[in-house]
Amino acid sequence: MNKSTQIVEAGLKKRYAREKRFRMFGLISILISLAFLVVLLTDIISKGYPAFQQTYIKVDVTIDSKTLGLTADSTEDELYTASYSRIIRDSLRAKFPEVTDRKQRRALTNLVSKSAAYDIRDKVIANPSILDTTASYWFLAKDDVDVFMKGNIDRDLPEDDRRVKDYQLGWIDQLVAENRLEKRFNTVLFTEADSREPEQAGIRGALMGSLFTMLITMFLAVPIGVASATYLEEFAPQNNKWVDMIEININNLAAVPSIVFGLLGLAVYINFFGVPRSTPLIGGLVLALMTLPTIIIASRAAIKAVPPSMREAALGLGASKVQTVFQHVLPTAMPGILTGTIIGMAQALGETAPLLMIGMIAFVSDVPQGILDPSTVMPVQIYLWSDSPERAFTERTSAAIMVLLAFLITMNLIAIMLRKRFEQRW
Structure with missing residues (x-):
């Protein structure tokens, strides 16, 4: 065996050893992450499941x-x-x-x-x-x-x-x-709103507040986000400094801390426009601002993934640019758009910091009946209960976390199912 062959074999052994170590480190990282996840979920469930029972005399x-x-x-x-x-x-x-x-x-x-x-x-x-x-x-x-x-x-x-x-x-x-x-x-946990008395406290008020807030967020963020992504990807002029600046700002907004959006909502919506504090309306407006960059970026990626041949075929058959986009491109990109939208909404559902800035941390003992009624949301309710000294609020805090996690997991599962169901490979 000549010297060159020995050098090559030695190099191969080192490369294989590095690849083996890399796979081992990756496996160890995954196992550590799973261990922390199991510990976290075990702690939450062990503390929260007693809250689903209540003592009666x-x-x-x-x-x-x-x-x-x-x-x-x-x-x-x-x-x-x-x-x-x-x-x-x-x-x-x-x-x-x-x-x-x-x-x-x-x-x-x-x-x-x-x-x-x-x-x-x-x-x-x-x-x-x-x-x-x-x-x-x-x-x-x-x-x-x-x-x-x-x-x-x-x-x-x-x-x-x-x-x-x-x-x-x-x-x-x-x-x-x-x-x-x-x-x-x-049953009190699911039929009553918040209370100073732990045995009377429930999550219905926070659930309804989250529902109304998410509806406002969805009706504002989804149409504006998809329309913005469609314009930037299909109609906006290329190599234009204004368009480039908008794209940079959208990417930057996706990385802005969520509490900044709360400060923006406090300064603009409440102080300038006079929107009532601690209502699903103001909460939805703030979360819509926070969710827009996520929806725009995901929608642009889905639209960009549509093959150019589909556009060329539609235009070659006499379709206008608008007809091509709305009758062919958007329906094809819709699975990716829906996936990005659901992920953005799930992120908004779990947000707390921006809502603290607009007054949704207030104690509300009534179930909201509309978007202008004072209310709180599930993450803020969890924050309030975790700060309460009574022992009974500890189990209710964990139970509320379990309910919130169930909603978040459901939303992410729906996103995965939609992607698998409608995904097309080109």
Whole structure:
């Protein structure tokens, strides 16, 4: 074997060794990424799945008309304003007559949520004939009771180190023994808006706010983005300094931090045009600005991928430039445009920073009914709950993250399915 052959073989061995190391490093990187993803998802799911259950307490309630100051002829306003919390308090004290200490009596009342009084009020308004009757009703348990029943408070800890005291443990044990405590699917999480009380807090308000915001974003960003991409790719003059400047600015906007768009919305839409703060309208306007570069870039790439032969064939058969673009080029590029649009919308759905600048961080306890009603969105709701000190908000934060991730994964799966379904290879 001559020297040249030896040099070549030695070089091949080194090259193969480098390629093997490169593949190994790539595989290790993927495994590390997957490990971090598994740890993250495991942590979120383990903390969030208990939020899909809620503890309820059965209480024998005597709806005493004298205590409420009501009669059979009371008006609806009088029924609405009566002090129903008093009969809840009296019913709990009747259940545990041995409790005489003032502090313990206050803790006894806090076994059930404050929503119990509203539940009784609604039942009386719906059927006033239940006045002066006694019946068993299921009420939401207070957040500390709920957290304890889910095993997140260790009863073996010293009393000073846990929120549920020994006398409260005795009441809970008695209620469990009498089958007056049970866990049910947490419908409140999906039917109610935000609340200061963890057991009453839900994501419906944030979901509706996200829906209205995404609708505004879609109706503004998609037509403008696709029209801009079509003009720049098909009709704009080539080698024109103004067109070149627009293209550079679009690419630069795609890399601008999202909070800058929030500052722009605050300065232009709110301060200059007077658009109401903390509404889906202003949120959609800001997110539309942020999403436009993504849609334009993706749409231009899809339009550019259409082979020139299709344009030439249409023009050769007598079609005008506009007919060629709208009847042949855009329909062919539509799968790529839809994919880019869905990815851009998914990015907007998960944004928080720009919405903080326009006031959508406000506490909103009502479900928005339109684009001008105050509201928040899912990412901001998660941010608000994560900053709350109550233990029960921790599981609700993780549950809200799970719901948001489910929406994001669904949107990305739809984008992949559309691309696979309509993709054409040239």
